[in-house]
Amino acid sequence: MKLLPEVQRSENPARILLVDDDLSLLKLLSLRLESAGHVVTTAESGVEALTHLQHALPDLVLSDLRMDGMDGLALFEKIQARHPGLPVILLTAHGTIPDAVEATRRGVSGFLTKPIDKQQLFALIDELQKNHPTNNQSRDASDLLTRSPLLVQLMARQLLSEATERLDSLANGFAPEALELLAATPWPGSVRQLQGVVEQCAELSQQPMISVELVNRVLQDDSRDLPPLNEARAEFEKAYLIKVLRLAEGKVTDAARLAGRNRTDFYKLLNKHALEPARFKEQARRGKATA
Numbered sequence: 001m002k003l004l005p006e007v008q009r010s011e012n013p014a015r016i017l018l019v020d021d022d023l024s025l026l027k028l029l030s031l032r033l034e035s036a037g038h039v040v041t042t043a044e045s046g047v048e049a050l051t052h053l054q055h056a057l058p059d060l061v062l063s064d065l066r067m068d069g070m071d072g073l074a075l076f077e078k079i080q081a082r083h084p085g086l087p088v089i090l091l092t093a094h095g096t097i098p099d100a101v102e103a104t105r106r107g108v109s110g111f112l113t114k115p116i117d118k119q120q121l122f123a124l125i126d127e128l129q130k131n132h133p134t135n136n137q138s139r140d141a142s143d144l145l146t147r148s149p150l151l152v153q154l155m156a157r158q159l160l161s162e163a164t165e166r167l168d169s170l171a172n173g174f175a176p177e178a179l180e181l182l183a184a185t186p187w188p189g190s191v192r193q194l195q196g197v198v199e200q201c202a203e204l205s206q207q208p209m210i211s212v213e214l215v216n217r218v219l220q221d222d223s224r225d226l227p228p229l230n231e232a233r234a235e236f237e238k239a240y241l242i243k244v245l246r247l248a249e250g251k252v253t254d255a256a257r258l259a260g261r262n263r264t265d266f267y268k269l270l271n272k273h274a275l276e277p278a279r280f281k282e283q284a285r286r287g288k289a290t291a
Helices: 023-035 046-055 072-082 097-106 118-131 141-147 149-167 176-184 190-204 212-225 229-247 252-259 263-272 277-290
Strands: 015-019 039-043 060-064 088-092 110-113
Touching (some): 015 023, 015 046, 023 039, 023 060, 046 072, 060 118, 072 097, 088 118, 110 149, 149 176, 149 190, 176 212, 229 263, 229 277, 252 263
Parallel strands (some): 015 060
């Protein structure tokens, strides 16, 4: 029998409600969290998770994003309505910038992609335990980023990974000093502003490691690169359409329903932004094949 590698026990053990409809992953992640000293309760669906919350409140909820029935974002919305301020971390095998932006904008405390980096997850849990007790008041995303330098660094790494693939950039990481500068920077524009800075760094970097000098230069120029309102609105609209197409796995009827539009209007929006549903169907198929 192969034993799990030894894990350093947390100095801030948490009571965690772990939610995932993949039973094997649910068991594995539960064992890893318990090995770090956390107390774990598991649920196989969003509905089961809400039932657990009726009886006892954990310190935080750790949930898969993509689940049959109630997904992670829908579960988060119900938790926010019933237990404002209860931290929620979302996990997904299909992490995208729009997902991360939307989740954090709504107030999600963390957004990590599978396969999960144990050290990042444990560090985020410790950060939440130290700075965000369960009885905290509800936070908006900009306040969360301001008060959580660790979350800024985690988001920056994730956003860079996505930007590098999309932009075919050489960059694959930040120098430690560059991450420290990002973490020390106020983010009044929340994740959206951080995303813009990371993308500019990825486009401009001529080497794998993004330097602190480049980050500083982009930060200084950022205020002069504010797009016109119409351009920003169009960019948001396209990102939103991409999000719903991914959630609906390229099925136009389902995507139109999520967007609150009829099929005709939805097709017009897709044509406007040159988005092809077939591409998202193929992405969903490949994702299921490799999951």
